Amino acid sequence: MKALVYAVRPDEIDFFEQFSKELNLDIDLCSSNLTEDTVEQAKGYQTVIFLAECKVTGKVLESLKSFGINHIVSRSVGVDNVDWEKANELDIKIANVPAYSPNSVSEFVLTSTLVLLRNYHHYLDRVQNQDFTITGLVAKEIRNQVVAIIGVGKIGFETVKNFTGFGPKEILLYDPFEKEEVKKYGRYTSLEEIYKSSDIIVYHIPLLKDTVNIISKKNIDKMKKGVILINVSRGGIMNASDLLDGINEGKIAGAAVDVYDNELSYFRHDWREKNIPDTTLVKLLAHPQVIVTPHAAFYTDEAVSNMVSISLGNVKEFFDTGNSKNIVNKK
Numbered sequence: 001m002k003a004l005v006y007a008v009r010p011d012e013i014d015f016f017e018q019f020s021k022e023l024n025l026d027i028d029l030c031s032s033n034l035t036e037d038t039v040e041q042a043k044g045y046q047t048v049i050f051l052a053e054c055k056v057t058g059k060v061l062e063s064l065k066s067f068g069i070n071h072i073v074s075r076s077v078g079v080d081n082v083d084w085e086k087a088n089e090l091d092i093k094i095a096n097v098p099a100y101s102p103n104s105v106s107e108f109v110l111t112s113t114l115v116l117l118r119n120y121h122h123y124l125d126r127v128q129n130q131d132f133t134i135t136g137l138v139a140k141e142i143r144n145q146v147v148a149i150i151g152v153g154k155i156g157f158e159t160v161k162n163f164t165g166f167g168p169k170e171i172l173l174y175d176p177f178e179k180e181e182v183k184k185y186g187r188y189t190s191l192e193e194i195y196k197s198s199d200i201i202v203y204h205i206p207l208l209k210d211t212v213n214i215i216s217k218k219n220i221d222k223m224k225k226g227v228i229l230i231n232v233s234r235g236g237i238m239n240a241s242d243l244l245d246g247i248n249e250g251k252i253a254g255a256a257v258d259v260y261d262n263e264l265s266y267f268r269h270d271w272r273e274k275n276i277p278d279t280t281l282v283k284l285l286a287h288p289q290v291i292v293t294p295h296a297a298f299y300t301d302e303a304v305s306n307m308v309s310i311s312l313g314n315v316k317e318f319f320d321t322g323n324s325k326n327i328v329n330k331k
């Protein structure tokens with residue numbers, strides 16, 4: 001039994017060597033993404049491990065099935081890159097890494113919020129140009145802000161706790177599934193109140209049919225003037241043109257964008273010296289009130305180690321029992 005690991009980054013190689021040895025697993029590593037063009041490489045293997053940037057389309061799944069592969073493993077949390085209808089039809093089981101370090105993403109949210117709130121990016125720009133003035137950059141403190149978290153799951157809860165340390169005016173929460181343990185840190189309320197009252201809105205929701213473009217003109221219009229938006233969730237939850245309009249109209253004071261709808265062509269690739277054809281992305285990159293990061297919120301040593309060890313654990317379970325405790329049920 002052998003697994004092929006797709007989309008391997010150099011920083012993962014030592015972890016793959018260490019954990020495959022510990023689990024006594026036979027694996028091969030390749031740097032290409034799993035796509036319709038690369039799926040042929042999986043012939044002869046009994047499973048594949050992939051990442052969120054791989055395109056696990058119906059065609060990819062059909063090919064994997066034809067190679068005798070009945071279970072596959074994502075080393076990401078989000079699995080919206082899989083054609084679930086086809087996976088169910090072909091009865092291919094899919095396991096993910098449900099939590100590799102929720103705190104890694106949450107700390108990034110705090111970092112992004114503070115950068116925007118304290119005008120840190122503007123100071124860096126000025127100082128790089130030997131402009132040591134501070135005029136026009138008077139900042140705000142978190143203790144005077146109403147912070148809202150939309151989607152209070154594993155990462156959202158960490159963000160709630162991390163914000164608590166700064167003592168914001170209030171923490172508002174929205175999630176269709178309320179959890180008792182979160183209530184001592186914040187108050188669950190409606191989206192309407194969040195839009196009306198919040199100075200900072202953080203999104204920690206998965207990309208689902210009802211979360212597509214939740215950041216849209218319709219909802220931005222309901223928001224408080226001067227709001228800061230933090231999207232470390234998925235690009236598909238945000239209409240980037242509406243976001244830019246909201247900023248240019250003065251409604252939104254700043255936005256942190258770690259994910260982008262069309263990110264697969266750009267994020268994690270070196271586009272220096274090349275023209276980016278996506279004009280919306282170009283506008284986001286150029287906008288002084290927007291900070292763009294290349295889907296990097298998760299990227300810590302702890303998260304990378306856990307992504308590798310837990311996904312290999314899933315492979316081991318599949319090989320030993322045909323099942324895994326981390327199967328994602330999308331039936």
Ligand code: NAI
Pocket residue numbers: 077078098099102105150151152153154155156174175176177204205206207208210211232233234258259295296297298299
């Ligand atoms: P989770 O499943 O623990 O939590 C998601 C929460 O969202 C749940 O509590 C769920 O009830 C809630 N939710 C679902 N639909 C909602 C809606 N319409 N409105 C409000 N809340 C809703 O997931 P986790 O681990 O917290 O991750 C959240 C998302 O973060 C992932 O799905 C992924 O897209 C993104 N992510 C981004 C990373 C990055 O590096 N930028 C890294 C890891 C995850």
